[in-house]
Amino acid sequence: xxxxxxxxxxxxxxxxxxxxxxxxxxxxxxxxxxxxxxxxxxxxxxxxxxxxxxxxxxxxxxxxxxxxxxxxxxxxxxxxxxxxxxxxxxxxxxxxxxxxxxxxxxxxxxxxxxxxxxxxxxxxxxxxxxxxxxxxxxxxxxxxxxxxxxxxxxxxxxxxxxxxxxxxxxxxxxxxxxxxxxxxxxxxxxxxxxxxxxxxxxxxxxxxxxxxxxxxxxxxxxxxxxxxxxxxxxxxxxxxxxxxxxxxxxxxxxxxxxxxxxxxxxxxxxxxxxxxxxxxxxxxxxxxxxxxxxxxxxxxxxxxxxxxxxxxxxxxxxxxxxxxxxxxxxxxxxxxxxxxxxxxxxxxxxxxxxxxxxxxxxxxxxxxxxxxxxxxxxxxxxxxxxxxxxxxxxxxxxxxxxxxxxxxxxxxxxxxxxxxxxxxxxxxxxxxxxxxxxxxxxxxxxxxxxxxxxxxxxxxxxxxxxxxxxxx
Amino acid sequence: xxxxxxxxxxxxxxxxxxxxxxxxxxxxxxxxxxxxxxxxxxxxxxxxxxxxxxxxxxxxxxxxxxxxxxxxxxxxxxxxxxxxxxxxxxxxxxxxxxxxxxxxxxxxxxxxxxxxxxxxxxxxxxxxxxxxxxxxxxxxxxxxxxxx
Numbered sequence: 001x002x003x004x005x006x007x008x009x010x011x012x013x014x015x016x017x018x019x020x021x022x023x024x025x026x027x028x029x030x031x032x033x034x035x036x037x038x039x040x041x042x043x044x045x046x047x048x049x050x051x052x053x054x055x056x057x058x059x060x061x062x063x064x065x066x067x068x069x070x071x072x073x074x075x076x077x078x079x080x081x082x083x084x085x086x087x088x089x090x091x092x093x094x095x096x097x098x099x100x101x102x103x104x105x106x107x108x109x110x111x112x113x114x115x116x117x118x119x120x121x122x123x124x125x126x127x128x129x130x131x132x133x134x135x136x137x138x139x140x141x142x143x144x145x146x147x148x149x150x151x152x153x154x155x156x157x158x159x160x161x162x163x164x165x166x167x168x169x170x171x172x173x174x175x176x177x178x179x180x181x182x183x184x185x186x187x188x189x190x191x192x193x194x195x196x197x198x199x200x201x202x203x204x205x206x207x208x209x210x211x212x213x214x215x216x217x218x219x220x221x222x223x224x225x226x227x228x229x230x231x232x233x234x235x236x237x238x239x240x241x242x243x244x245x246x247x248x249x250x251x252x253x254x255x256x257x258x259x260x261x262x263x264x265x266x267x268x269x270x271x272x273x274x275x276x277x278x279x280x281x282x283x284x285x286x287x288x289x290x291x292x293x294x295x296x297x298x299x300x301x302x303x304x305x306x307x308x309x310x311x312x313x314x315x316x317x318x319x320x321x322x323x324x325x326x327x328x329x330x331x332x333x334x335x336x337x338x339x340x341x342x343x344x345x346x347x348x349x350x351x352x353x354x355x356x357x358x359x360x361x362x363x364x365x366x367x368x369x370x371x372x373x374x375x376x377x378x379x380x381x382x383x384x385x386x387x388x389x390x391x392x393x394x395x396x397x398x399x400x401x402x403x404x405x406x407x408x409x410x411x412x413x414x415x416x417x418x419x420x421x422x423x424x425x426x427x428x429x430x431x432x433x434x435x436x437x438x439x440x441x442x443x444x445x446x447x448x449x450x451x452x453x454x455x456x457x458x459x460x461x462x463x464x465x466x467x468x469x470x471x472x
Numbered sequence: 473x474x475x476x477x478x479x480x481x482x483x484x485x486x487x488x489x490x491x492x493x494x495x496x497x498x499x500x501x502x503x504x505x506x507x508x509x510x511x512x513x514x515x516x517x518x519x520x521x522x523x524x525x526x527x528x529x530x531x532x533x534x535x536x537x538x539x540x541x542x543x544x545x546x547x548x549x550x551x552x553x554x555x556x557x558x559x560x561x562x563x564x565x566x567x568x569x570x571x572x573x574x575x576x577x578x579x580x581x582x583x584x585x586x587x588x589x590x591x592x593x594x595x596x597x598x599x600x601x602x603x604x605x606x607x608x609x610x611x612x613x614x615x616x617x618x619x620x
Contacts, residue, residue, distance in 0.1 A: 066496065068492075068496050068593065069492055069493050069496050071492075071597060071600075071601075072488070072489035072492040072493060072600060073489070075485050075488075075489050075601070075604045076489050078604055078608070079482045079604070079607065082478065082607060082608070082611050085611065142475050142479040143479070145479055145483060146479045146482060146483070149479075149482060149483040149486045150486070152487075152490065153486045153489065153490060226522060226523070226560050226561055226562075227547065227551070227560055230521075230522055230547050230560075231544050231547060234541075234542060234543055234544050234547065235544070238476060238543070338544055
């Protein structure tokens with residue numbers, strides 16, 4: 001008893017030390033830095049979590065529990081430690097993401113877009129520079145579950161607000177605007193969670209899986225029917241709901257941003273290829289399947305003629321268009337099912353892909369329904385303003401205000417992003433011809449690419465200032 | 473393994489720890505609190521979710537967080553807690569569900585209920601251990617701990 005009690009105290013002190021160190025790190029890290037409001041609030045949340053843990057641990061150390069439950073307390077400490085290891089990563093990323101270290105104007109515009117679409121001023125997207133070369137959204141559903149579980153054990157532990165989303169970009173891309181269009185896909189994940197669509201999809205899916213399991217006499221084909229049933233439910237729902245989340249985020253980003261999102265995704269995939277041509281992975285649908293969806297919605301949202309225009313990127317669209325005709329038979333699931341289900345792996349995967357196709361239809365309806373009111377297809381502003389924006393970019397001018405037919409115009413940030421991407425992908429030739437420098441052609445192109453991103457970022461910032469001042 | 477497995481197992485461990493404390497308190501004072509009653513019902517629902525659906529019950533379970541066993545790691549922890557030789561089948565599920573029902577049954581003898589509470593405490597202590605090891609394993613093996 002004395003030994004285990006000592007162990008409890010020793011682990012408790014370790015936890016207290018970690019809480020103190022993290023709190024100190026956040027306090028010092030914030031000094032002389034400015035953050036977006038969303039990041040500030042998130043850092044406050046972390047501090048509150050640490051306070052609750054500190055109080056809980058102190059109480060346990062002061063009054064050690066009875067022998068029969070002491071092991072449970074030790075496990076509590078162990079699990080808190082694991083949760084803190086997550087907060088540890090997030091604290092560092094949040095502290096490093098001051099307003100100079102993130103794509104500031106895009107992050108602000110992203111928050112604006114989210115609030116408009118969800119018609120809620122409480123929505124808050126925290127944009128962080130992540131340490132890996134990829135874009136991701138913290139799995140807040142799981143993190144919220146975790147904070148719920150912790151709050152059930154630790155008095156006063158704050159549950160993460162359901163309006164908070166945490167989106168991460170590769171920290172080295174802080175000055176980029178174009179490739180950071182991928183953040184809109186990550187925002188789509190948060191909106192998927194908020195729309196609560198997963199609950200319906202899951203319920204329907206599990207019902208269908210029951211029918212498949214019973215109707216297909218699966219229980220006679222596997223050795224441990226109960227475990228196969230349970231493992232199958234987990235496997236099918238985990239994978240398919242992850243794919244659904246991805247497709248929702250893709251449809252959302254394509255409908256909100258148009259081709260700029262597709263270009264951004266292709267750009268990041270050039271840097272870190274997924275290798276998922278026709279294979280569905282544990283987390284993502286196959287690339288070709290995603291592109292099939294992109295092509296469909298680019299056509300539906302009237303981008304087709306613009307993309308096919310010889311002055312834009314017709315070859316790019318031609319390639320994308322091929323995906324439109326792909327049927328589900330073309331795709332495979334590149335994962336191993338749980339051991340209880342290995343005997344029926346092929347049959348199960350085929351069933352999953354067929355069901356997923358039906359699920360996608362519901363997702364598309366859900367996104368479209370959300371974007372029916374107070375959302376104008378971005379292509380309309382693009383058609384009105386793209387010539388002027390492109391001309392400004394060719395001359396190295398920030399495209400935030402111009403006169404057309406004697407009328408002052410301010411292109412929408414989404415038009416700015418799309419024009420910027422077309423201009424960038426076509427090689428920026430008119431701009432490169434105008435810029436006179438001693439740099440070699442490679443460095444000149446890199447330098448102009450960087451400048452282009454900063455002009456686009458400034459145009460987006462100007463639009464938001466004008467909006468705030470009621471001048472739009 | 474990834475975030476889902478880690479969070480799932482942490483949640484299961486914390487739930488088991490709570491059960492251990494509540495069952496211990498019941499053994500001490502024989503007082504069926506609302507919290508204990510709710511916790512037992514939660515556990516009964518979770519244990520029942522292992523059963524194969526019958527002909528009429530094919531709508532799937534809508535309460536995803538009720539189940540407690542959402543990942544295969546949690547399922548494995550449950551299987552391990554039942555003991556190597558004992559498989560998850562209707563009999564073993566009935567046995568543990570039955571024990572919780574006895575504890576909730578105020579007409580049963582208090583001594584019997586206290587003894588049952590102690591059995592349950594030990595069972596959840598074991599399940600908590602397995603789940604704790606599973607979450608540790610998930611944390612160690614997951615490169616993308618907190619992301620999707």
